[in-house]
Amino acid sequence: MTNETFLYLSYFSALILGLGLACVTLAALRKSHREIIASDAVGMLGSLIKRVFSFWVFVAVLLAFISVSYIDCSHENYASVVADRDHLVNKTQEHLSRMSICLAVALFTYCLALILFLWAGVKARQSAPPGNHNCML
Amino acid sequence: MVALVIWIVLALLAAAVCLIVIGAIRKPMNELLSANSYVSPARGFYVRSFCLIIFLATLATIISAGGPCAEQSKTFMEGVWWIVDSLSPVLWCATVSLGGYALLLTILFAVMGRYRDK
Numbered sequence: 435m436t437n438e439t440f441l442y443l444s445y446f447s448a449l450i451l452g453l454g455l456a457c458v459t460l461a462a463l464r465k466s467h468r469e470i471i472a473s474d475a476v477g478m479l480g481s482l483i484k485r486v487f488s489f490w491v492f493v494a495v496l497l498a499f500i501s502v503s504y505i506d507c508s509h510e511n512y513a514s515v516v517a518d519r520d521h522l523v524n525k526t527q528e529h530l531s532r533m534s535i536c537l538a539v540a541l542f543t544y545c546l547a548l549i550l551f552l553w554a555g556v557k558a559r560q561s562a563p564p565g566n567h568n569c570m571l
Numbered sequence: 572m573v574a575l576v577i578w579i580v581l582a583l584l585a586a587a588v589c590l591i592v593i594g595a596i597r598k599p600m601n602e603l604l605s606a607n608s609y610v611s612p613a614r615g616f617y618v619r620s621f622c623l624i625i626f627l628a629t630l631a632t633i634i635s636a637g638g639p640c641a642e643q644s645k646t647f648m649e650g651v652w653w654i655v656d657s658l659s660p661v662l663w664c665a666t667v668s669l670g671g672y673a674l675l676l677t678i679l680f681a682v683m684g685r686y687r688d689k
Contacts, residue, residue: 459623466615473612527637534631538624538668545620545675548613553682556609 437516444526449499452533456495459537460488470548476555483551487544494540498533574638577650582633584654585661589629592665593622603676610683617679621672628664636660 435443467487471480504525509515515522597618604614636657644650 455627459627462623463616463619466619470612470616475609475612523637527634531631531635534627534634538627538631541620541624541627542671542675545617546678548616549675549679549682552609552613552679556683556686 437519437522440519441516441522444522445529448526448529448533451530452495452499453492455533455537456491459541460491463487474555476551477558479551479554483548490540490544491537494536495533498536499529502529502532573644573650574640577644577653578633578636578638581636581654581657584658585629585633588658588661588665589625592625592669596621596669600676603680606680606684607686609686610679617676624672625665625668628668629661632660632664633657 467484470476471484474480476483502525504515504521505511509518509521600618600621601614604617605611639650639653643653
């Protein structure tokens with residue numbers, strides 16, 4: 435396999451693996467996320483956060499993927515990048531590693547954001563008139 | 572071939588660390604998140620997120636470790652040293668994730684724990 439073929443294969447395989455990881459993460463959390471929305475804990479914000487969550491996870495993976503650059507001080511152009519197989523292998527590892535860590539950070543920040551959503555849900559429930567559970571939020 | 576075996580040993584050890592941390596924290600976290608009806612709907616999500624965060628952080632560190640090069644795996648002890656060296660970031664990642672999640676749950680309870688079920 436030539437280095438150029440390896441570059442094509444590894445680059446797009448890393449992207450597909452990263453998106454697959456995002457899909458697996460979403461699938462693993464879908465049921466519990468739906469429970470939050472169904473329980474009315476976040477009020478009418480539920481319909482919003484349902485869409486925000488998927489978008490959040492995919493954007494995190496794509497941002498991590500595009501943040502890796504093959505060009506650096508010792509590889510200043512395409513020819514020098516393709517000539518160095520070790521560099522290609524390292525960059526593929528960096529792609530996968532960065533996508534995993536960004537996904538973990540995105541999940542963590544979403545968990546933080548969820549505290550705000552839950553708190554807003556409580557506030558809305560408390561300010562709603564007695565017997566009216568369809569609160570303003 | 573030797574490099575692959577060494578990498579698989581590292582991956583198994585990292586998975587063991589991951590499972591030990593999750594096993595130790597999962598049950599108390601479940602109990603903690605059942606404190607009141609405002610937090611309990613999010614219990615499943617927080618517990619699963621925690622497991623995924625630990626898993627993804629571990630995965631990131633073992634991928635970035637790659638495999639040992641030929642000079643690093645000539646003898647048995649060189650292989651062991653490489654595994655121990657590579658296991659260090661795994662443990663760091665698990666510790667940071669655990670600390671971060673403890674902080675997150677503290678914030679969650681500072682905000683939501685004061686509300687009592689009527």
